[in-house]
Amino acid sequence: MTIDFATHDDLPAMADLLYELFTLEADFHPVREKHLAGLKLILDTPALGRLFVLRVEGNVVGMANALITVSTALGERVVLLEDVIVSRTWRGQQLGRALVEQIFAWARMQGMARVTLLADHDNHTALTFYEKLGFEKSAMVVRRKIL
Template sequence: MTLTARRATPADEAQFLAFCRDFHLEDGSPLDDAALATIGRVVAGEPLAPAYMLALNGQPVGFFVLTIGYSVENGGYDGYIDDIYLIPGLRGQGLGRRAVELAIEAARVLGIRALLLEVEATNHRAYALYEKMGFVDTKRRLLRQIIAP
């Protein structure tokens, strides 16, 4: 079984949207209208949010999105694994690790020096995987403010 990643295209929009909906429902944060509106832009090649489809033996099984920023602290471009999703039936087989490796490889190609991600406090399995893969808990709190247009 070979898990691969490729850049998403507009032809992937329906499948990408279905995966996004599943991921965000599972995560407890259903997509609102503004989030849904971004899907088309992301699969069309939004330069600050490259999106990738994950495939197992050629069949779509998930996705990830990197977002790109710039950080003095991190010495240049930094990135965020904004979302990463693998269908539930394939978890626990080492494919989640491979998906994260593919995201790291994509970040490296994009020139990202530091890669960040967030994980739900109750998702101990994912947290342990990320730590084993070299991600370090920053001991900082993530805060957010939605800025309305």
């Protein structure tokens, strides 16, 4: 198993994973071309963040997206962790933990101060997973306006 920054060659497999993720998440509808476009935008604009891929025998079996933003509360750059998914057949083998811990290590090395994420309130698997990784509950709620 390896964890790398994504390359353009990884994008089709990552778009497939996102298709599966956005099928699960209540706020979103999967549209593969849009996922590809979003991934390409991040890959081509490193100031936006980094795409991480998890490979087993060279095949992409997981991914995560570490978007970079700024906390004026902390006065530092912070990460918005998005698009965390491990392919179904590879779940439960500590691969998701390895992926997210690699992102913690990268973010610390970059001097970033915090990692925040959003998850569906009824995605108990993900919420347990994140709790095991040390994420704490927030008092904030999410509101959004589509533009």
